[in-house]
Amino acid sequence: MSKPTIRPMHSDDREAVVHLLGESDPWTTLGYTKEDWHRIFCPIPQGRDSYVIEFDGRVAGIAIVREKFLLGDYLELLGIAGWARGKGFGARLLGHIESIVFGRTNNLFACVSDFNAAARAFYKKQGYQEIGPMPNFLIPGSAEVLLRKTAGPARGKGQ
Template sequence: MPGDSPIMRAYRPEDRAPVVRLLTGSDPWRKLGYGDEDWARLFRTDGIVEGREGYVLEADGAVAGVALLRPKFLMGDYLELLAIAPTARSKGYGALLLAQIEAVTFARAKNLFACVSDFNNGARRFYAGQGYCEIGPLPNLLIPGSAELLLRKTSGPMRKI
């Protein structure tokens, strides 16, 4: 129903076309050289590629956002991809999807990691506002001349001594 609150749910094979449409031609991936082959590898016709959990944000019956989570990374989870459809940005959907991913992660682990490209100033401000610390640069990780910045949000240390 129009106007219903957006909800996060698990990715389904039928989400593939709207998810790929949402990502195609979108920065930072366009600038990083991602294209159809990459989306086909990650979002397969029979589900998500092995080792990842896929989630979509559904708003008014349509896919408005997508996230890929890799569990068991450095005492936490790694958020491999977070995207809101260009037409649905700046409505609070990114913050909502991220908060729901965090609920998944912090129910089982102490850290959520992500990467953001050094040139992606908008996303850097977005993550800073959601409580993520920039741990440091990983130079030339994806493309020459650009760094991926490792980000971390934590609920505390692993061990109590």
């Protein structure tokens, strides 16, 4: 039995990432298409840290982090393939991101769609606090909820 591997995203991962995001919620509900994802990932997002988690030679998930957001870093994207959900890959990938982020800053922020109950429960289980909603942020009638996980006050690490 192989173990999942986390590594920086390469351009060879683009098709697998586009496929996993293009066929899953919340992104389909938010109106993102495979064409949108092709544009976003061609080239790989610049100025950000992009990681994939791989299992049995397949990309099981993607995470993108932007440094320096609200006295911390921002998890721009965390996506797990449908076939890989419920197997701990999301928690493992998020834990990897957190170990990097909390080595340089005390705060990690993320957003989750208000209608995405599974993601909200996932982040809560991982220790994230819901800060507040941003109504009509991506689509009408829905809010993006800002989340924060902290290792302490921002002034505690070189901010």
